[in-house]
Amino acid sequence: MYRPVDLARPYGLSAQAVRNYEQRGMIPPATRTASGYRVYTDEHAGALRAYVALVPGYGHRAAGEIMKLVLRGELSTALAVLDAAHVGLQRDRETVDRVASAAVVLASCTPATPAGGPVSIGVLAHRLRVSPATLRKWERAGILAPARTRGARAYSPDDVRDAELAHLLRRGGYQLDHIAAVIEQVHAAGGPGPLAASIDQWRERITARGRSMLTGSARLADYLSFVELTRAAVPVPVDGAGL
Template sequence: MYRPVDLARAHGLSAQAVRNYEQAGVIPPAARTASGYRVYTDDHAGALDAYVALVPGYGYSAAGEIMRSVLRNDLPTALAVLDTAHVRLQSDRETVDRIASAAVVLASSPPAAACPDGPVSVGVLAHRLGVTPATLRKWERAGILAPARSGTARSYSLDDVRDAELAHLLRRGGYLLDRIAAVIEQVHAAGGPGPLTASIEQWRERMTARGRAMLTASARLADYLSFLERTARDACVSSDM
């Protein structure tokens, strides 16, 4: 038997946090003493171990959905949430790899050499990339490009040309337009392809840490599922006696 503070200490939490997790349904409801105090068991301890381990790898929302699914005996839903998170992590890895490749290409072929005389028209840029002006306008609608406008005429700066070259590279790699827009946003946030290259390793380190956290969480969740299975078998044996 455990008090809230007993479970809390094992994870550096407050007793109130444990009560909050119970109210959120990520650990089973506690039994109560005659005087109304909560009493927890190994079942609660195992559930809390699993939930606390899930959060760093999967986030609060997914971790909560996983545990609530497990507690209502809906393992397929819990596994589907796990699978979705792993697919997303793999997609993030592929995104970073493509950004890294794009940064190398852009660094070795700066757009300044392509348009030394300054901004270029939609026709000039389309010819350089081997696409149609309609394609560039479509990229603009998707939030990938934001050229200056004078009436209906578009003017692409050196940065716009860089963005278009990066978009063209990613498009050839099979990226959807919304994903390309997200990559362009990262380039802008980093201050260009040079600073972007310096941040790529940090992204990879964070993804590695998340992958390790997922492994740890999967082990804790597997332990808890095994505990539930043993408890169910023991209950069946006791009822047959």
């Protein structure tokens, strides 16, 4: 049996944080003593352990959604959230590979450009899974400079490449001013060295996130197994026994 502070202490959390997680549905509801105090069990400890482990790899929002779905018995939907996060990670890996290839081309001062003609802001936003407002914000920061066709933005293949690089950098935690500087270096082909160094850092972050996903998934699997074993161990009354 645990108090809120007992669950919180191993993770550097406050007792109030544990109560908040309970209220938001990220851990099961606590039982109460006669005087109204919360009492938690190993099941609550396992749920909190899973949630805390999910956060580094999947983020607070997705981790919370996963736990809520699991606790509601919607395991299939929870697994779909996990799958979507892994798809996103794979897309990051593919983008890094494209940027790395561009860096090789930049070494010979030949810019790498995607195939195809200009695209609209809506098409590019859909491709990157961001909002058009995000692309306009990047433009104000000096990252993108699309041409205009009858007042509408038209993103060239070079613009699309720049947007993909900016998207990857944002996911890596870079600020807009840093991204603008990198894009400027790409345009000027002034040296693939800094770009190559950034690529190595991005790959390290992707690897770290992948490992965090593995850890989070393992802790979630531990919790699911614990719940299944606990429920299987509950005796079922036979022929009126226990009535």
